[in-house]
Amino acid sequence: MDEAQKSMEEFQISREELLKLWGKVKDQNIEGLSEIESFYAGIIKNHEAMFIKEVDGVANPEAHEYEPEQGVNPYLHILLHGLVETQVIRKQPIEVIQFVNAMKKRDLAEHAIHHLLCAIFFPLILEGRNRGGETDMAKYATLLKQLKTKKPEKIDAFLDKKFHQTIS
Template sequence: MDFMTAQNRARFFEIWKKAKENLPMEGEEALFAEIMLEHREHHSLFDQGEAAMNIDFAGRRQTNPFLHTSLHVVVEQQLQARQPIEVEQALLSLISRGESRHDAVHQIGGLLAQVLYDAVTRNKAIDEADYLLKLRELVY
């Protein structure tokens, strides 16, 4: 595991510990904690703390809870900033069609994951136009 991944996961475990102990948090840290608490299916992994540090999710059918939570946070931050506005439009459209807010955020996060994956595998910048197009397709 590379240094950045290890640092990132250590931060997750630190936030999880604070959340479980009901310690005060602000800003992005509080947002991560809120989303981690919403996803009960990942609690057992977060409870493992350092023991789960080296789990490799590549090639597994299991969701990577670190990536999943991070995508959730990015979508929530985009919604808070209303940037790009298409994220909010997609969310409202999905909710108006009967999706729960949580499931709508998952759908938007899935689109974001596709765009990020494409950028990484092609070794190119994120294609914002493609992301906006995918978001607009959710609206209509």
């Protein structure tokens, strides 16, 4: 396991922990959180509307199964944000910073940049899982190099073609 993979695992959090954090964010009771809890509470706070709809709006959110055609899986969405935001914070891989800087030059908001990073990274996570291995970080770095020169609105189409699936 390489350093980037280890870094990602350090910042993983369970559905139950995310639900507890959501409750604290809703109650505005985020004092005394650990570093990782504060990190994820910030991401959740930026996605309050999604949590209201996709967590508060379903029966039994602890066990609800999210089907892609039925809406966003808020837990997966937040975990992906956590992974890519960790990459940005740690500047690993370095290509993530180059991509972020290129998108900022195109006047893209930070949150939108993180969503693009999620869209790039997620299919690679799936590929690694389907192979029974880890995410191919070299392939990710190569994709980031390729995509930093593209207009943001062209990236989803590129990914759809490359991975033969819809990424949203």
